[in-house]
Amino acid sequence: MSLGEVLRERREGMKLTQDQVADRVGMSKPYLSNIETSKVKNPPTDRILKALERVLKFPKGELMKLAHLARTPMDVRTEHEMLEAEVTKLRTALKKLLSSGRRKKSGGIDLDALVTPKDNVRALGTGTPVPIINKVVAGYPQHFTDLDYPASVADEYARCPDVHDPQAFAARVVGDSMEPDYEEGDIVIFSPNKRVRNGDDCFVRFEEDSSTTFKRVYQDGKKTLRLQPLNSRYAAQVCQRDEISGLWPAVFRMQSLRK
Numbered sequence: 001m002s003l004g005e006v007l008r009e010r011r012e013g014m015k016l017t018q019d020q021v022a023d024r025v026g027m028s029k030p031y032l033s034n035i036e037t038s039k040v041k042n043p044p045t046d047r048i049l050k051a052l053e054r055v056l057k058f059p060k061g062e063l064m065k066l067a068h069l070a071r072t073p074m075d076v077r078t079e080h081e082m083l084e085a086e087v088t089k090l091r092t093a094l095k096k097l098l099s100s101g102r103r104k105k106s107g108g109i110d111l112d113a114l115v116t117p118k119d120n121v122r123a124l125g126t127g128t129p130v131p132i133i134n135k136v137v138a139g140y141p142q143h144f145t146d147l148d149y150p151a152s153v154a155d156e157y158a159r160c161p162d163v164h165d166p167q168a169f170a171a172r173v174v175g176d177s178m179e180p181d182y183e184e185g186d187i188v189i190f191s192p193n194k195r196v197r198n199g200d201d202c203f204v205r206f207e208e209d210s211s212t213t214f215k216r217v218y219q220d221g222k223k224t225l226r227l228q229p230l231n232s233r234y235a236a237q238v239c240q241r242d243e244i245s246g247l248w249p250a251v252f253r254m255q256s257l258r259k
Helices: 003-013 018-025 029-036 046-055 062-071 074-100
Strands: 129-137 156-159 169-174 187-190 200-206 211-219 224-228 237-240 244-254
Touching: 003 029, 003 062, 018 029, 018 046, 046 062, 187 200, 211 244
Parallel strands: 129 169
Antiparallel strands: 129 156, 169 187, 187 244, 200 211, 200 244, 211 224, 224 237
16 A cells, blocks of 8 residues: 555544644644645655654554655666565465475475476566556546656556556546446556457547546447446447547456455
8 A cells, every 4th residue: 555545544543534633743634635645746754754653653664664665766666566575475485385395204394295397387476567547437438637647657556466568557446337346446457458359348538539438348330339337327328439549458456345
Protein backbone atom coordinates (compact mmCIF):
# COMPACT_ATOMS: atom_id res chain seq x y z
CA MET A 1 0.00 0.00 0.00
CA SER A 2 1.02 3.60 -0.53
CA LEU A 3 1.89 5.93 2.34
CA GLY A 4 -1.51 7.63 2.02
CA GLU A 5 -3.42 4.33 2.13
CA VAL A 6 -1.47 3.22 5.20
CA LEU A 7 -2.25 6.50 6.97
CA ARG A 8 -5.95 6.42 6.10
CA GLU A 9 -6.36 2.79 7.17
CA ARG A 10 -4.68 3.42 10.55
CA ARG A 11 -6.63 6.67 11.16
CA GLU A 12 -9.97 5.03 10.37
CA GLY A 13 -9.00 2.02 12.48
CA MET A 14 -8.42 4.36 15.43
CA LYS A 15 -11.77 6.08 14.64
CA LEU A 16 -10.10 9.47 14.29
CA THR A 17 -11.26 12.19 11.90
CA GLN A 18 -8.94 14.06 9.57
CA ASP A 19 -9.60 17.19 11.65
CA GLN A 20 -8.47 15.45 14.85
CA VAL A 21 -5.27 14.05 13.34
CA ALA A 22 -4.39 17.30 11.56
CA ASP A 23 -4.87 19.29 14.77
CA ARG A 24 -2.69 16.94 16.84
CA VAL A 25 0.04 16.83 14.21
CA GLY A 26 0.00 20.57 13.55
CA MET A 27 -0.91 20.51 9.86
CA SER A 28 -3.90 21.52 7.75
CA LYS A 29 -6.76 19.12 7.10
CA PRO A 30 -6.60 19.66 3.27
CA TYR A 31 -2.91 18.72 3.28
CA LEU A 32 -3.63 15.55 5.27
CA SER A 33 -6.45 14.72 2.84
CA ASN A 34 -4.09 15.19 -0.12
CA ILE A 35 -1.53 12.88 1.51
CA GLU A 36 -4.15 10.16 2.11
CA THR A 37 -5.39 10.36 -1.49
CA SER A 38 -1.83 10.46 -2.92
CA LYS A 39 -2.39 13.86 -4.51
CA VAL A 40 0.84 15.37 -3.18
CA LYS A 41 3.80 15.02 -5.52
CA ASN A 42 6.39 14.64 -2.74
CA PRO A 43 6.17 12.85 0.64
CA PRO A 44 5.73 15.00 3.79
CA THR A 45 8.72 16.31 5.71
CA ASP A 46 10.40 14.15 8.33
CA ARG A 47 8.94 16.41 11.07
CA ILE A 48 5.37 15.71 9.92
CA LEU A 49 6.10 12.01 9.47
CA LYS A 50 7.45 11.73 13.02
CA ALA A 51 4.37 13.53 14.36
CA LEU A 52 2.07 11.21 12.37
CA GLU A 53 3.92 8.19 13.76
CA ARG A 54 3.35 9.51 17.28
CA VAL A 55 -0.33 10.42 16.85
CA LEU A 56 -1.28 7.27 14.93
CA LYS A 57 0.93 5.01 17.09
CA PHE A 58 3.15 3.63 14.34
CA PRO A 59 6.46 1.98 15.28
CA LYS A 60 9.22 4.55 15.22
CA GLY A 61 10.61 5.02 11.73
CA GLU A 62 7.91 3.02 9.88
CA LEU A 63 6.39 6.00 8.03
CA MET A 64 9.86 7.45 7.44
CA LYS A 65 10.84 4.24 5.65
CA LEU A 66 7.74 4.36 3.42
CA ALA A 67 8.35 8.01 2.57
CA HIS A 68 12.02 7.47 1.81
CA LEU A 69 11.07 4.60 -0.49
CA ALA A 70 8.58 6.87 -2.27
CA ARG A 71 11.36 9.42 -2.86
CA THR A 72 13.54 6.75 -4.45
CA PRO A 73 13.82 6.92 -8.27
CA MET A 74 11.50 4.45 -10.01
CA ASP A 75 14.26 2.29 -11.51
CA VAL A 76 15.98 1.88 -8.14
CA ARG A 77 12.64 1.20 -6.42
CA THR A 78 11.73 -1.43 -9.01
CA GLU A 79 15.03 -3.24 -8.49
CA HIS A 80 14.54 -3.06 -4.72
CA GLU A 81 11.01 -4.49 -4.96
CA MET A 82 12.17 -7.31 -7.23
CA LEU A 83 14.98 -8.19 -4.83
CA GLU A 84 12.54 -8.17 -1.91
CA ALA A 85 10.20 -10.48 -3.82
CA GLU A 86 13.05 -12.86 -4.66
CA VAL A 87 14.20 -12.91 -1.03
CA THR A 88 10.64 -13.71 0.10
CA LYS A 89 10.43 -16.60 -2.38
CA LEU A 90 13.80 -17.94 -1.25
CA ARG A 91 12.78 -17.77 2.41
CA THR A 92 9.56 -19.64 1.64
CA ALA A 93 11.46 -22.31 -0.30
CA LEU A 94 14.00 -22.64 2.50
CA LYS A 95 11.29 -23.11 5.14
CA LYS A 96 9.68 -25.80 2.99
CA LEU A 97 13.05 -27.42 2.44
CA LEU A 98 13.84 -27.53 6.14
CA SER A 99 10.41 -28.88 7.07
CA SER A 100 9.99 -31.55 4.39
CA GLY A 101 13.45 -32.44 3.13
CA ARG A 102 14.61 -36.06 3.45
CA ARG A 103 17.34 -36.43 6.03
CA LYS A 104 20.65 -38.20 5.61
CA LYS A 105 21.98 -40.54 8.25
CA SER A 106 24.28 -37.75 9.34
CA GLY A 107 21.23 -35.57 10.06
CA GLY A 108 21.70 -33.20 7.12
CA ILE A 109 19.17 -32.66 4.33
CA ASP A 110 19.58 -34.78 1.20
CA LEU A 111 19.51 -32.08 -1.51
CA ASP A 112 19.95 -34.59 -4.34
CA ALA A 113 16.68 -36.28 -3.34
CA LEU A 114 14.78 -33.01 -3.68
CA VAL A 115 15.67 -32.35 -7.33
CA THR A 116 15.48 -34.94 -10.07
CA PRO A 117 15.98 -34.64 -13.84
CA LYS A 118 12.21 -34.98 -14.25
CA ASP A 119 11.49 -31.87 -12.22
CA ASN A 120 9.91 -29.10 -14.24
CA VAL A 121 10.73 -25.92 -12.40
CA ARG A 122 8.90 -22.85 -13.68
CA ALA A 123 10.47 -19.51 -12.92
CA LEU A 124 8.08 -16.95 -11.50
CA GLY A 125 8.57 -13.23 -11.84
CA THR A 126 7.14 -10.34 -9.90
CA GLY A 127 5.76 -8.80 -13.07
CA THR A 128 6.24 -5.46 -14.78
CA PRO A 129 5.34 -2.28 -12.83
CA VAL A 130 2.00 -1.26 -14.36
CA PRO A 131 1.05 2.44 -14.27
CA ILE A 132 -2.38 3.24 -12.84
CA ILE A 133 -3.11 6.08 -15.22
CA ASN A 134 -6.68 7.06 -14.44
CA LYS A 135 -10.16 5.93 -13.56
CA VAL A 136 -12.22 4.04 -16.10
CA VAL A 137 -15.95 4.67 -15.93
CA ALA A 138 -17.97 1.47 -15.80
CA GLY A 139 -21.06 3.28 -16.99
CA TYR A 140 -21.64 5.84 -19.68
CA PRO A 141 -18.54 6.95 -21.62
CA GLN A 142 -16.60 9.74 -19.95
CA HIS A 143 -13.73 11.89 -21.15
CA PHE A 144 -10.40 10.23 -20.51
CA THR A 145 -7.14 11.96 -19.65
CA ASP A 146 -3.73 10.49 -18.94
CA LEU A 147 -2.86 13.68 -17.02
CA ASP A 148 -0.19 14.49 -19.60
CA TYR A 149 2.12 11.78 -18.30
CA PRO A 150 4.61 10.17 -20.67
CA ALA A 151 3.89 6.56 -21.60
CA SER A 152 4.19 4.14 -18.64
CA VAL A 153 4.69 6.95 -16.11
CA ALA A 154 2.20 7.64 -13.32
CA ASP A 155 1.89 8.56 -9.65
CA GLU A 156 0.78 5.03 -8.76
CA TYR A 157 1.87 1.60 -9.96
CA ALA A 158 0.52 -1.91 -9.57
CA ARG A 159 2.55 -5.08 -9.88
CA CYS A 160 0.98 -8.40 -10.70
CA PRO A 161 2.64 -11.79 -11.40
CA ASP A 162 2.54 -12.91 -15.02
CA VAL A 163 1.90 -9.41 -16.40
CA HIS A 164 4.91 -8.71 -18.58
CA ASP A 165 3.38 -6.56 -21.31
CA PRO A 166 5.53 -3.39 -21.39
CA GLN A 167 2.49 -1.44 -22.56
CA ALA A 168 0.16 -2.72 -19.84
CA PHE A 169 -1.74 -0.13 -17.84
CA ALA A 170 -4.27 -0.15 -15.03
CA ALA A 171 -7.31 1.92 -14.08
CA ARG A 172 -9.65 2.11 -11.11
CA VAL A 173 -13.30 1.26 -11.77
CA VAL A 174 -15.86 4.01 -11.21
CA GLY A 175 -19.60 3.31 -11.24
CA ASP A 176 -21.65 0.14 -11.03
CA SER A 177 -22.47 -0.88 -14.60
CA MET A 178 -20.00 -3.79 -14.48
CA GLU A 179 -21.31 -5.21 -11.21
CA PRO A 180 -21.35 -7.86 -9.92
CA ASP A 181 -18.04 -8.87 -11.52
CA TYR A 182 -16.35 -5.50 -10.94
CA GLU A 183 -17.01 -3.12 -8.09
CA GLU A 184 -16.18 0.55 -7.77
CA GLY A 185 -12.59 0.94 -6.64
CA ASP A 186 -11.33 -2.31 -8.19
CA ILE A 187 -8.08 -1.95 -10.10
CA VAL A 188 -8.22 -3.57 -13.54
CA ILE A 189 -5.07 -4.26 -15.56
CA PHE A 190 -5.31 -4.09 -19.35
CA SER A 191 -2.86 -5.59 -21.85
CA PRO A 192 -2.73 -3.81 -25.25
CA ASN A 193 -0.60 -6.62 -26.71
CA LYS A 194 -3.21 -9.29 -25.99
CA ARG A 195 -5.59 -10.16 -28.82
CA VAL A 196 -9.17 -9.15 -28.07
CA ARG A 197 -11.54 -12.12 -28.04
CA ASN A 198 -15.30 -12.08 -28.36
CA GLY A 199 -16.77 -11.56 -24.88
CA ASP A 200 -13.65 -9.95 -23.37
CA ASP A 201 -14.03 -7.15 -20.82
CA CYS A 202 -12.26 -4.20 -22.42
CA PHE A 203 -11.10 -0.67 -21.92
CA VAL A 204 -12.71 1.12 -24.86
CA ARG A 205 -11.65 4.47 -26.30
CA PHE A 206 -13.88 6.27 -28.82
CA GLU A 207 -12.45 7.97 -31.89
CA GLU A 208 -14.59 11.12 -31.95
CA ASP A 209 -13.92 12.64 -28.50
CA SER A 210 -11.38 10.24 -26.89
CA SER A 211 -13.97 9.34 -24.23
CA THR A 212 -13.62 5.91 -22.69
CA THR A 213 -15.66 3.25 -21.00
CA PHE A 214 -15.27 -0.26 -19.57
CA LYS A 215 -17.57 -2.90 -21.03
CA ARG A 216 -17.84 -6.52 -22.15
CA VAL A 217 -17.34 -6.46 -25.91
CA TYR A 218 -19.15 -8.67 -28.42
CA GLN A 219 -18.73 -8.63 -32.19
CA ASP A 220 -22.27 -8.75 -33.59
CA GLY A 221 -21.14 -8.34 -37.19
CA LYS A 222 -18.03 -7.85 -39.26
CA LYS A 223 -17.98 -4.13 -38.46
CA THR A 224 -20.39 -3.89 -35.53
CA LEU A 225 -19.52 -4.13 -31.83
CA ARG A 226 -21.87 -4.39 -28.86
CA LEU A 227 -20.62 -2.88 -25.60
CA GLN A 228 -22.49 -4.81 -22.94
CA PRO A 229 -22.72 -3.74 -19.26
CA LEU A 230 -22.96 -6.60 -16.75
CA ASN A 231 -25.47 -4.71 -14.63
CA SER A 232 -28.94 -5.28 -16.10
CA ARG A 233 -29.97 -1.73 -15.19
CA TYR A 234 -27.79 -0.41 -18.01
CA ALA A 235 -28.48 -0.71 -21.72
CA ALA A 236 -26.01 -2.08 -24.24
CA GLN A 237 -24.39 0.26 -26.75
CA VAL A 238 -23.95 -0.76 -30.38
CA CYS A 239 -21.31 1.01 -32.46
CA GLN A 240 -19.28 0.63 -35.62
CA ARG A 241 -15.72 -0.65 -35.35
CA ASP A 242 -14.33 2.50 -36.95
CA GLU A 243 -15.91 4.57 -34.15
CA ILE A 244 -13.43 3.02 -31.72
CA SER A 245 -9.77 4.04 -31.64
CA GLY A 246 -8.66 1.70 -28.86
CA LEU A 247 -9.82 -1.67 -27.55
CA TRP A 248 -7.70 -3.30 -24.85
CA PRO A 249 -8.65 -6.48 -22.95
CA ALA A 250 -8.62 -6.80 -19.17
CA VAL A 251 -6.20 -9.47 -17.93
CA PHE A 252 -6.27 -9.06 -14.14
CA ARG A 253 -8.49 -7.57 -11.48
CA MET A 254 -7.20 -6.40 -8.11
CA GLN A 255 -10.00 -6.23 -5.56
CA SER A 256 -9.99 -5.35 -1.89
CA LEU A 257 -11.53 -8.14 0.20
CA ARG A 258 -12.34 -5.72 3.01
CA LYS A 259 -14.00 -2.38 2.30
